[in-house]
Amino acid sequence: MGYDQHSVSQWVLEACSGNEASFNRLMDTFYKSIFRMIFYRIQSQMDAEDITQEVFLQAFNHLGTLQSPDRFKSWLFQIALNKVRDFFRKKRLRSLFQALPEKMDVEDERSEMHHHPEALENLEKADFWKVVNSLLTKLSSKEREVFTMRFLDHLSIREISNVMNKRESTIKTFLYRAMVKIKKDPSFQTLMRETL
Amino acid sequence: MNQKRIHLEEDRIMALIIDETDLSPVEKEHLSECADCRGKKEKIQEEFALLGNLAEKFAPESKRPVLRKKREPRPFLTSAFGWKLSLASAVAVLFTITATWYFFKPLRLQNSRQNASEWTAATDHELMSEINAMVETAFPRTYLYITGEYHKGLNDEFIMFIVPPVNNDSASRLFRMKGHATC
Numbered sequence: 568m569g570y571d572q573h574s575v576s577q578w579v580l581e582a583c584s585g586n587e588a589s590f591n592r593l594m595d596t597f598y599k600s601i602f603r604m605i606f607y608r609i610q611s612q613m614d615a616e617d618i619t620q621e622v623f624l625q626a627f628n629h630l631g632t633l634q635s636p637d638r639f640k641s642w643l644f645q646i647a648l649n650k651v652r653d654f655f656r657k658k659r660l661r662s663l664f665q666a667l668p669e670k671m672d673v674e675d676e677r678s679e680m681h682h683h684p685e686a687l688e689n690l691e692k693a694d695f696w697k698v699v700n701s702l703l704t705k706l707s708s709k710e711r712e713v714f715t716m717r718f719l720d721h722l723s724i725r726e727i728s729n730v731m732n733k734r735e736s737t738i739k740t741f742l743y744r745a746m747v748k749i750k751k752d753p754s755f756q757t758l759m760r761e762t763l
Numbered sequence: 764m765n766q767k768r769i770h771l772e773e774d775r776i777m778a779l780i781i782d783e784t785d786l787s788p789v790e791k792e793h794l795s796e797c798a799d800c801r802g803k804k805e806k807i808q809e810e811f812a813l814l815g816n817l818a819e820k821f822a823p824e825s826k827r828p829v830l831r832k833k834r835e836p837r838p839f840l841t842s843a844f845g846w847k848l849s850l851a852s853a854v855a856v857l858f859t860i861t862a863t864w865y866f867f868k869p870l871r872l873q874n875s876r877q878n879a880s881e882w883t884a885a886t887d888h889e890l891m892s893e894i895n896a897m898v899e900t901a902f903p904r905t906y907l908y909i910t911g912e913y914h915k916g917l918n919d920e921f922i923m924f925i926v927p928p929v930n931n932d933s934a935s936r937l938f939r940m941k942g943h944a945t946c
């Protein structure tokens with residue numbers, strides 16, 4: 568990612584004292600990664616867009632509660648993770664009152680594949696997310712979260728430990744277990760064989 | 764020397780990818796000398812990195828323009844100074860209320876009896892005004908014949924018998940005899 572930690576901390580301090588241009592710089596720097604991070608977890612573009620906006624609004628209004636500007640990225644991911652949890656909580660509640668469960672975008676893409684010119688790419692995309700989802704469901708919730716943060720969100724061990732409020736040694740243990748399970752999974756090996 | 768020839772297990776290589784300091788000195792030495800193990804490590808690293816790159820490739824781009832909103836004034840209670848000041852104010856108000864309560868307690872007790880008798884007197888007065896108004900604007904006796912409510916026996920003498928005047932009742936007489944006062 569094209570930013571250095573010193574600039575981020577500086578923008579955070581300036582944004583804290585009401586400089587909107589600095590907050591916009593922070594937003595430009597992290598918008599894509601926060602959007603993707605949310606999409607990876609909920610796999611719906613529209614909902615991911617809504618939640619990303621909510622994350623930045625919350626960050627904007629509560630920037631003063633951030634204890635250290637160096638932790639901005641972890642703090643932002645923490646807000647995003649809480650928003651994702653809220654989303655699933657509401658979704659679960661909604662599903663109690665609905666006869667048919669909502670389909671995910673990935674599933675929709677599979678069913679509409681034949682009507683699009685980029686059908687092949689959509690098929691690849693749908694298959695990829697199907698494999699990823701099946702791999703992640705074989706992990707415990709903690710292993711899944713740590714693994715996703717490390718390899719999909721590209722967070723460092725320290726950043727993950729800040730986001731999850733857990734010791735780095737604990738994060739390493741979860742990550743190790745997740746990597747061993749995924750590496751040994753036949754669908755991961757097939758995906759790698761076909762892609763590499 | 765034998766240890767150096769044993770290649771690192773896949774699990775050990777994954778631990779190494781997470782944290783290089785996790786390796787024992789012998790394992791470190793082996794890795795620095797063994798191209799096979801270094802190759803394995805790079806391949807595994809590449810595979811996990813590829814998973815992340817594919818996820819990025821297959822994730823959509825956000826089509827919505829980045830929302831830029833004017834900053835709302837921060838709620839006072841959420842600022843670090845704000846909540847401390849609010850807590851101090853709350854404690855001060857609570858202290859004042861408690862102090863006032865204890866200071867005026869004897870006075871309040873003294874007043875409570877007086878207030879009760881004043882309230883009784885006021886309600887009595889109100890009731891008597893209503894009764895007097897009813898007596899003053901009472902229907903003429905003829906109307907009682909029309910409504911059928913007139914009864915020969917319900918004259919003043921009969922009422923005096925049923926409800927004797929307060930000053931002549933037996934309870935008051937008994938109290939006076941024993942030397943009690945009603946108030």
Ligand SMILES: [Zn+2]
Pocket residue numbers: 769770771793797798799800801
């Ligand atoms: Zn080796």
